[in-house]
Amino acid sequence: MFKKIFKFLLVIFSVGVISGCSNSSAATQTKSSTNKITVVYQLKNNKKTFATKKVKLAKHSTVLKGLKKAWPVQQKKGFVTQIDHRSQKPKQSKYWLYTVNGKQVNKGAASQKLTNHDKVVFDLQVAK
Template identity: 35%
Template structure:
């Protein structure tokens, strides 16, 4: 009886080991930095300027990079507020942006950023 108990116990342990090993495989993915791509992002408002190097994912647009780093509000594709700093329609003061020193000719949601780009958001008054 003792020999039968040992055999049964070993069979039970073997079954448990097999059953437990059939679960989902746990694989560890190596820790990878968010991105090796960076742009210079400048946000100017009156006398306050924030100038920083930020990372982005390949294929991101100017708008996505801005939203990843600031609280942004937009309407009909136009940026109306960055971190609570609103445009002032009564004063004709609006948010504009440049890419690599050139005034953007498309919306921020239509321009794909490239590694090393310089993006500058600023407010300007139109008379």
């Protein structure tokens, strides 16, 4: 009789330990996913798309951080001068301009913060 009670208690204890562990890992997974955002980056040359990437970043990341994660980038004073080995051409007034969610941004990529599901488009185009 004592062996049956002992086995029963052992099974109950084991189930409790296993379910306790699984709940904490689920909570940890949910917490870590809420600290990340997903941003879509698109590169264009004169409005023609040549590359697109989806990038996972920490919350409150900047446009420049995500861009650097996706492609080789050169920048000066927070402004992008080269992406994926394609450089601006100041003599032709061709510069990397970018939009976030379809809206032109008038500050450097190092300053512009992102939120989840933003779409960033960099276009190497003639500045007007």
